Amino acid sequence: MPLDRSIVLKAALEQLDEVGLDEFSTRKLAAALGVRVGALYWHYASKQALLDAIAEHIAADATAVPLPDGNWAEQLAAIAQALRDAMLAHTDGARVIACMSAPGPMARAFFERLVTVLREAGLDAVTAASAGDVLTSYVNGFTVEEQARGIRRQSRAERDRLFGFGVSVVIGGLRPLVGG
Known part of the structure; x- marks a missing residue:
């Protein structure tokens, strides 16, 4: 073949x-x-181009998850969970995303989806992009740590709880910016 x-x-x-x-x-x-x-x-x-293609595959999986009909906070939490799930589906998936040399079309689509939710919540373009960076950085950092050592130290239920708590902290920090 x-x-x-x-x-x-x-x-x-x-x-x-x-x-x-x-x-x-x-x-x-x-x-x-x-x-x-x-x-x-x-x-x-190159090897990096192949790793970037893997990152694109992960981003595509995250982007394919439908958004809930809920408010902006519920949608952000769903986007964060979709990214985490897509990264966890592959060994070292979070590191692959972190090492991406340049975002491809699917990575850009993922981020644009996130920014769109924030813009529709009332943030201006610069603040929405900054908030998107903060949320994706949290998700990626948490998942890098989780894949590096979390499996041996905590149950999946405990990791899910901690992840959800962190996402709620980020969203809570955004609430005053969007007016509630």
Whole structure:
């Protein structure tokens, strides 16, 4: 079967899930696909480009989650949870997002969705983008920590509770800016 971008990406996701980001290797990936490393670079210019494609895949999964019909706070909490879930679906998914070299179309769509909710809540464009950065930074930082060591130290229910608490703190900080 000839290689294409989707086959390489699928195999890269499988390798990431199996060995994690520290052991992720284009050489191992090429061997798993039965090709030389150069064949991968026909589809992705570099290892970083392949990792960026994985980040795009994660962002696409987060963006695909429908928003609830609730108010802006409920929608922000749902967006935060969707991002966390998408990152947790892959070993070191949060680190992959954190190491993205440049946001692609799906990462930009994810962030634009977040900013749109904040703009509709009444924030100006600059404040909405800043608030979006704060929320995504919290989600990513929490999830990096969770994937690095949380699984061994706390139950999933406890991690969910802590995550929800942190999101509520961020949203609570935004309430005065949107008028409640």
